[in-house]
Amino acid sequence: MSKTTFTTHHGMTDLLPGEIEQWQALESLIHETARRYHFQEIRTPVMEQTELIARGVGQLTDIVSKEMFTFDRGEDHYVLRPEGTAPVARAYVQNHLAQRGGTQRLYYIGPFFRAERPQKGRQRQFHQFGAELIGSSSAIADVEIIAFMTAVYRQIGIKNTTLKLNSVGDPASRDAYRNALHDYFRPLSDKLSEISRNRLDTNPMRILDSKEDQDQPLKADAPKITDYLSEKSREHFDTVKELLDRLDIPYEMDPFLVRGLDYYTETAFELVSPDLGSQDALGGGGRYDLLIEEVGGQPTPAVGFACGIERLMIACEALGITLAHPTGPDIYFVTRGEEAARWALEKMPELRNCGLVCTMDYSGRSLKAQMKDANRQQARFAVIIGEQELQENLFTLRDMVKSEEYQVTSDDIADRVQA
């Protein structure tokens, strides 16, 4: 007698009652913060054309080169979206949102997929919320995005975060910098870690990301991109910093912050937390002035961020932040006999229409077992219904917290519970 059991795929988990309440609370807090910042929600499909992601995110990135879930049906190439910005850019172009005028202020929240080896704070199906402000090149837009992102964490009560800030400049600045880095690391190549040595020719900026111990002293004296910014990029970045100061949003300059995806230009930022372990980024983002054009639109400047909800959960747990607990019903109907159960079934809709949360026993168990269940479910009141109660229209309403009982008529139940 073999029983086949099924499990979730590697790196994908169920969210169960008991933990889902915290998710729901965080989600409503995100929605509420978005509302105040006047960002509007956008929902795009979880699947996109593979080519969109390849172009938008960048062929050479790890995401595209080895972490995508893809499959083909006939001529169509599907990919489970690994991130949110390219799909939003696609939606912006496809739906002609530019024609609505002004800047588009969009936010999203939902599942994403990457075929990585799971570890703490990294799942194969994970969840992000993020925002995109499309159609403005102003430093004010950068700061609005950062303000929105940090506001969410402040609302939640996560205060021990660090906002790391850098600018990766415009394409010309980046080219100049890349050459300078190459010139700097070339003579040191045999002292570099193997991984970094391989990046020397392909993408020297990634060497700055290295966590290898042997690379750290070499990194320290490396040229900084902020010394290679064009006049315009420098001004933009200076303005961003000045505005952040004015808003009292603290930040820390990190000249080695080079974000992984190809589409970033100018401002780059990352919000890190000491409570996350190895994967210490709560979220990150930056400006991506080239992406909209890359996916087929008119040249359009844009800036955005994305944050991991699982990592937010980890931070909340570490800090003991609980936004919501499971809640019990207002009334639990304890019944004796079929007749009483039917009476309860018919009574509940009326009470629910009054906004009361009602439930009952469905198994015809002993009174004691039902009371125990009511207690376990943290019911505020139990209403006990037997033959005598039905005949006399007098029911026992038990306050489960105060352990007091009252005799009430059918019509009085709602009033007494709501009192």
Added chain:
RNA sequence: GAGCCCAUAGCUCAGUCGGUUAGAGCGCCAGGUUGUGGCCCUGGAGGCCGUGGGUUCAAUUCCCAUUGGGCUCCCCA
């Protein structure tokens, strides 16, 4: 793609230096209270000791593989 650790009841974990019927706490079900929860007492259900193979008279225990999980590197949210 690479490395390290782990795997016994629903959960958290003991245990067997290889040897009869594998344990605890919590949880679950029931009784003590034939119409009353939380505390207490009593009883019960629930494990082919992750899976497959090897060594052995004998494996949950030792060995190998595999699967799943955790952590780390890479990279990212």
